[in-house]
Amino acid sequence: MVFTCAQCGQCCMYLGDYIVIDAKTGPYTFSCSCVSTNTLFQAVVDEDKRNFFDNTEFSRAHPNACPFLRPTDDGRIVCTIHETSPAQCKIYRCVAVRIFSGEKQIGYITGMGALHSDDPSLRSLYESCTSHMPEQDEERDEWLARLFEKHGYRTE
Numbered sequence: 001m002v003f004t005c006a007q008c009g010q011c012c013m014y015l016g017d018y019i020v021i022d023a024k025t026g027p028y029t030f031s032c033s034c035v036s037t038n039t040l041f042q043a044v045v046d047e048d049k050r051n052f053f054d055n056t057e058f059s060r061a062h063p064n065a066c067p068f069l070r071p072t073d074d075g076r077i078v079c080t081i082h083e084t085s086p087a088q089c090k091i092y093r094c095v096a097v098r099i100f101s102g103e104k105q106i107g108y109i110t111g112m113g114a115l116h117s118d119d120p121s122l123r124s125l126y127e128s129c130t131s132h133m134p135e136q137d138e139e140r141d142e143w144l145a146r147l148f149e150k151h152g153y154r155t156e
């Protein structure tokens with residue numbers, strides 16, 4: 001299963017309290033803290049995104065967003081420190097498995113294995129099996145996809 005990030009920026013819109021700039025150390029370099037893991041990291045704004053980073057209007061309009069999130073000129077909202085971002089940012093996937101009933105998407109599993117769905121039957125199926133779910137990400141994605149397909153759903 002291949003996850004393609006749409007670069008919509010939604011996952012980073014409320015991470016301003018978690019990715020914190022402690023000090024500016026150069027024109028495009030910063031000492032930072034990742035509050036959720038209690039770790040420090042050095043951020044360097046990617047060379048090809050410095051013109052986007054210079055647009056500080058976005059941060060002012062979205063004070064809860066990660067301070068490194070910026071819009072591009074082609075409609076994406078991107079991480080401007082992709083090369084030096086913390087490890088958990090690099091592995092994050094908002095969607096691991098999409099679940100369909102016929103042609104309609106009725107839910108999805110996040111990269112952390114959580115179900116997002118308003119469908120009561122799907123939710124009850126998921127809840128009935130969470131205690132057997134594998135812990136490893138890839139194994140878990142495949143396992144859940146097989147489970148949903150066995151019960152008549154389609155997955156992508």
Ligand code: SF4
Nearest residue numbers: 005006008009011094
């Ligand atoms: S991981 Fe998901 S929410 Fe985050 S930018 Fe990519 S598509 Fe958007």
Ligand code: SF4
Nearest residue numbers: 012066069079085089
């Ligand atoms: S460092 Fe990049 S990926 Fe991580 S929260 Fe900020 S904008 Fe998102």
